[in-house]
Amino acid sequence: MKEEIMKIKLNKNKFMEDYIENLQRITLKNFEDTSDKDKYFALCDTIMERINQEWRDCKNKTKKTKKAYYFSAEFLVGRSLGNNLINLGIYDEVKELLDEIDIDFESIENFEDDAALGNGGLGRLAACFMDSAASQKIDMYGYGVRYREGLFKQKIENGFQVEEGDHWIKDGDGWSIRVESDSKIVKFRDQTVKAVPYDMPMLGFENGQVNTLRLWQSEPFEEFDFSYFNNFQYDKAVEEKNRAEDITRVLYPNDIQREGKVLRLKQQYFFCSASIQDLVEKYKKYFENDLQFENFPKYHVIQLNDTHPIVAIPELIRVLVDENGIDFDRAVEITKKTFAFTNHTVLQEALETWPKDIMLEVCPRCFDIIEKINDKLVEDFKAKGLSEEAIDPYRIIRYDQIRMANLAIVMSISVNGVAKLHTKILKDDTFNHWYKIMPEKFNNKTNGITPRRWLVYSNIRLSNFITDKLGSDDWKYDLNKLKELEKYLEDDKVLEEINQIKYENKKDLARYILEQENIVINPDSIFDIQIKRIHEYKRQHLNILHIINLYHRIKKNPDMNFYPTTFILGGKAAPGYFRAKAIIKLANEVARVINKDPDVNKKLKVVFIENYRVSYGEKLFPAADISEQISTAGKEASGTGNMKFMLNGALTLGTYDGANIEIFEKAGVENNYIFGAKVEELNSIRDSYSPKEYYHKNSDIKDAVDSLVSGELNDDNSYMFLDIYNSLINPQGGEKADSYFLLKDFEDYKKVHEKINEEYSDRKTWARKALKNIANAGYFSSDRTILEYAKDIWKI
Ligand code: GPQ
Incomplete structure (x- = not known):
């Protein structure tokens, strides 16, 4: 692989010449008068010119x-700017060149x-x-x-x-x-x-x-x-x-x-x-x-x-x-x-x-x-002696659908x-x-996921660390090489470095969140992150219900042993999906109540990220301690955020679902936090499941669920919280109660959070687990998949 490597050769003078020329040509302005946006577009042009020939060659093969x-x-x-520069192998050089003429790369990047x-x-x-x-x-x-x-x-x-x-x-x-x-x-x-x-x-x-x-x-x-x-x-x-x-x-x-x-x-x-x-x-x-x-x-x-x-x-x-x-x-x-x-x-x-x-x-x-394909298919099945009924599941067209x-x-x-x-x-x-x-x-x-965007570009500190420890950057071409990092599992100095990198990334994120969301968070706290589309099967509401109950417990028992934690959630709801929107309102309301409560807000913070998207993810994945992957077993086909977290050294708090299972297999169950019912168990109880029993038997569940309708949380008369409440224990109009088994998994989820909270203070053991995850993330490169x-x- 390595022999084929061909960074484009950067003629620095020519690049700068072209860049300034492009900038002036597209704006008809003098350099001093151009805006950051102009500078961004001129940079795109200058890069596109450089790849033009190779692109044509590839197209006309x-x-x-x-x-x-x-x-x-x-x-x-x-965004493409940073990623394209990385893939061309000229990211650092271009950044330096821009620096020489007082252009801050990051600020023009934000124009994309x-x-x-x-x-x-x-x-x-x-x-x-x-x-x-x-x-x-x-x-x-x-x-x-x-x-x-x-x-x-x-x-x-x-x-x-x-x-x-x-x-x-x-x-x-x-x-x-x-x-x-x-x-x-x-x-x-x-x-x-x-x-x-x-x-x-x-x-x-x-x-x-x-x-x-x-x-x-x-x-x-x-x-x-x-x-x-x-x-x-x-x-x-x-x-x-x-x-x-x-x-x-x-x-x-x-x-x-x-x-x-x-x-x-x-x-x-x-x-x-x-x-x-x-x-x-x-x-x-x-x-x-x-x-x-x-x-x-x-x-x-x-x-x-x-x-x-x-x-x-x-x-x-x-x-x-x-x-x-x-x-x-x-x-x-x-x-x-x-x-x-x-x-x-x-x-x-x-x-x-x-x-x-x-x-x-x-x-x-x-x-x-x-219709013709369907007719032929049905005819073939009939010729084989199948009954109309036996053919039904195979029909391409049925009841005009x-x-x-x-x-x-x-x-x-x-x-x-x-x-x-x-x-x-x-x-x-x-x-x-x-x-x-x-x-x-x-x-x-x-x-799989591409390690270029999700590590080389977005987590420069960790990327440099890996190259340094492995003595080359071959791992960028073959992510399985990360496995060699395992030789450092018992190296205290290296483990300390891992914690330090995470800490620096957390400080960066804290700064960014202050800027974007106007919320102060503490980089010394555990960063527990769930970012993905909002859907009942992904169970963001399980996360939030747990936070509510945790809040109540800390409030009741201020001396409770508890490692400060910042819960970060983000994601969009489909505009017509009422309950998903209710979950967003709930997250924001819980954040509002907790973050303004002086009794707990030194220990507990909740942030709902506005407008979660790829470019925000690039800042979040590198800074996570815990990756929340808590879908109902059997429902998340794979998940790919789980892989991005793993590659960036977060530990997975997850159910036996989708690719989580393969993450646990590769990195070791002991280096992650697994909870909840498996798919076989859920299948066997599907018809007899009664969430009310869990609600009545477990006071923490009752505490969390009741808070949806107790008046403690305000949904501005949208009836959104009542809707979530009903979905769990008081189903309306033929719906099944708690069809995603939140209450069934709640206690187990709470326990595993307690375990995390306890184990986090052993910083060395934690770093070792993080390293185990990074070292075994190679399989999840989309290079392997493709x-x-x-x-x-x-x-x-
Ligand atoms: N996925 Cl069918 C979507 O993002 N949109 C869809 O319409 C469908 C699936 C996801 C799926 O939920 C994840 O579990 C997968 O990791 C992802 O596709 C990629 O396979």
Whole structure:
């Protein structure tokens, strides 16, 4: 690996010359008069110029080899400046150069808005995969949507979440190239639009590889209808333009939950159609003299990131049949060899089904094609002697609903889950009927994260420490090398250094939180952090209920032995998810009450981070002592935040769920804090579970739950706290009480917190556990994950 390393050679004088020139060219101002924002954009330009040649070389590679195409409705890239400099190997040099002309790198970095083109884990995984594929020199193209508005910005007003728009490119986009000439026409039943690609370079880590993330933007097919304009019908003239632009105007802000809206299917069909046309067109050009569509799968594998891009399957068939004269059965055979499907959750509400009438409204030809596939499937099952009832779970269309996952499973070479337990549940339960008849398709690919963004860039102190201790930075290319850090497990000086690094990071975070949230926190306290989308299955309310009870206990017993702790929570709720918003209000209200109480606020602090996002995460992960991963067992497919914490030396406080289990396996259960019921136990008690029993038997549970309705906490008459209370022990309208088993796990959670609180004061033992986690985080590099996809599924 190391031989291939190719930092771009930085000609410092030329870089500065170009930079100043760019700055003046784009602003028409003298250097002294340019703003920080100008300086940021000029820096983007100067970097883009430097990667242009390698990017072109990578795009125009003439080798006829198989390539992977990652189709995803979400790519949660975050900021690119720092990461690109890191991957080019010129981060320190550029920082110094800027310093010489009195430009503070950090302040111009803050002018970059996060590219928040995703909701959470699924979108961030896609971004980590782009980094890793380029870093592993795997030819993988990302295909997605260029939303004008990314995920909403979260404001906290009086403790409530308020959503604001995120027009992330209003001042420009320093990292994309508009490739007008590659535009495609996308036809819907009622409208025709132009899909214009914006290409973002995806840089490999110091290896000269530049892959492409191609994001499509919807524009009117004809810019302006002058016939209306000339007739003084201005409104009508712009109407079509708006209707076209609507398609990629905004990212749907639901994590997990799907929304059966026409516009959402339009978005999906829009980017899938443009991408498929792009591939077929290039293929035809490439193999002009020897065009055989049978060979299409020899050169293409399309990985479907969950159900969102599945409509690409009928679209490929449509393009082959309708536009290239291929016979239907042949087109189906070609398509079946091209796609692979990743599932990211077992929660039923995420498995997309589209009503027939919506699909007919958006892309009627795709419905035809799906119907044909379904008819053939049903016919085959009947020929094998299956009863109507036995066929039901396999039907792609049932009761006029199109079950996208079933379509993907039938039409793919591979179906994978994202952590061992998750894949097991897919096989045993969610897709068991499929697994029984096609076991060979099912496989696991445990998720990973890119160590460049999540350690090299965001935790410079720890990164330098590792390089220093290992005597080289080879670990950045092969994260398994971190294992060698284990030789320091008994080295007191090194353990002390680890604590010192964490302490410095905590001081940085404390400063940042004071700036951003106006809350003072103590870097000598335990930093216990839960950051992720807000969802009942992730159980932020378990965390908060525990904090409430802890607060009461400290208040009652001020001399109680207790290591000061700062609980930090952050995350966005889907705008229409009332209970998730209630959880945010609860966190803020508990923070308000506790932080102003002089009896406890030396020992206990609670912070709800406003607008948690990738760039805020980069400051939080390095500063955590405890990583809260407390989902109901079986519900979190994998989790990836858990891996970011581990890599940065936090200990996991977690349930036996998702990739937590693999973290415990690698780093040792004794070096983490495990609690709660396992999935088998929950399955066995699901029907008999009575949360009320736990409530009545355990006074701490009762204390915490009652505080939701006692008047101690104020929800400003929103009835939000009552809603949470009801969900736990007084279910309304057919809902099941405490379906995420908070009360069942509460006591165990409380005990494990007590253990943490006690053990934290043994600083040396703690550092040893942290080191054990860091040293064993290598497996969770997305380099490993992407290599597994390439080898096992893509065969490239
Ligand atoms: N995930 Cl289906 C999302 O972030 N959004 C979704 O729509 C679906 C899944 C997450 C999942 O909840 C996490 O457990 C995974 O770690 C993550 O996908 C990446 O696989």
